[in-house]
Amino acid sequence: MTRNVAIVADRISWEERRLIEAAPELGLHVEWVNDESLCLGAPGAPSVQDFDALLVRSRSYTRGGLVATLAEAAGIPVLNSARAINACENKAVLRSVLSxxxxxxxxxxxVLSRRDFEKALDELGVPVVLKPIFGGMGKRVTLIRHTDTAQSVYDYVEDLGHAFEQACLVEPYLSGGSSVRCLVVGRDIVAAAEFASAGADWRSNAALGNRSSTLAYDPDVVKIVDAVVSELGAGIYGVDLFRTDDGYVVNEVNHAPAFRGVASVTGADIPTAVGSFVQELLS
Incomplete structure (x- = not known):
């Protein structure tokens, strides 16, 4: 029996196209449903009743969490779970959960104010990284190398229009220009790559077109990713790690990860892995 699965997203990107193309061979019918058209509400609302599962890939963290919460209330299996999405969408919440x-x-x-920002600089020293609580793809992530420019940088944060945009984290600069991205499907790492900053941009992020290479098997990486999945539950994640002198630390966990960069460098068939996991979930 063919299972009907909705990819819930505000647009179709490379990843969604590959998932849709791979679905028929796995006994799935996958179609895109715009997250602006679901009109979810009470558990009996009809918008998702024709689907056996939802694969939530909204770029908006707020939309994704709301859709997952209401779909679960309607009895529809959701990847990832509402709990996982709500943890991953907020960097401060995620770090609290993992810690x-x-x-x-x-x-x-x-950092919620200039007073917080000044205190963070005093406690952590420079260089530090200033990053928004909400957001991804390396946007608005700023490296502050010198205290004499820090206040001017924070001026831009204060000029943002909403409190949720102004909420930030300040953290020590750890990565040295590289990070590890592990693509998890179910409970297993199906691909892992190291991304290094390229050119004048210090940020290491696949969305920025940085240099990348396949990461060899590393038991320390497996151990820490296993711990993340045990806490958040089986699902589809992009787990980003930094190396430190004391071992790996988890920088972020993306609940709707782009995987084109990891797939291109590792050759992993991620769409088939995702489809197989969905079938396993529904069996």
Whole structure:
């Protein structure tokens, strides 16, 4: 029996196209549903009743969490779970969740005001990284190397229009220009790559077109990713790690990860892995 699965997203990108193309051979019918058209509400609302599962890939963290929460209330299996999405969408919440589970994360300070920002600089020293609580793809992530420019940088944060945009983390600069991205499907790492900053841009992020290479098997990476999945539940994640002198730390966990960069460098068939996991979930 063919299972009907909705990819819930605000647009179709490379990843969504590959998932749709791979679906028929796995006994799935996958179609895109715009996250602006679901009109979810009470558990009996009809918008998702024709689907056996939802694969939530909204770029908007707010939309993804809301859709997952209401779809679960309607009895529809959701990947990832509402709990996982709500943890991953907020960098401060995620770090609190992981720290409580004794999973290592970078030292950080929550910054909600200039007073917070000044105190964070005093406690952590420079260089530090200033990053928004909400967001991805390396956007608005700023490296502050010198205290004499820090206040001017924060001026831009204060000029943002909404409090949720102004909420930031300040953390020590740890990566040295590289990071490890592990693509998890179910409970397993199906691909892992190291991304290094390229050219004048210090940020290491696949979305920025940085240099990349396949990461060899590393038991320390497996151990820390296993711990993340044990805490968040089986699902589809992009787990980003930094190396430190004390071992790996979890920088971020993306609940709707882009995987073109990891797939291109490793050759992993990620769409088939995702489809197989969905079938396993529904069996």
């Amino acid at each position: 409580s589970a004794e999973i290592p994360v970078p030292d950080f300070r929550l």
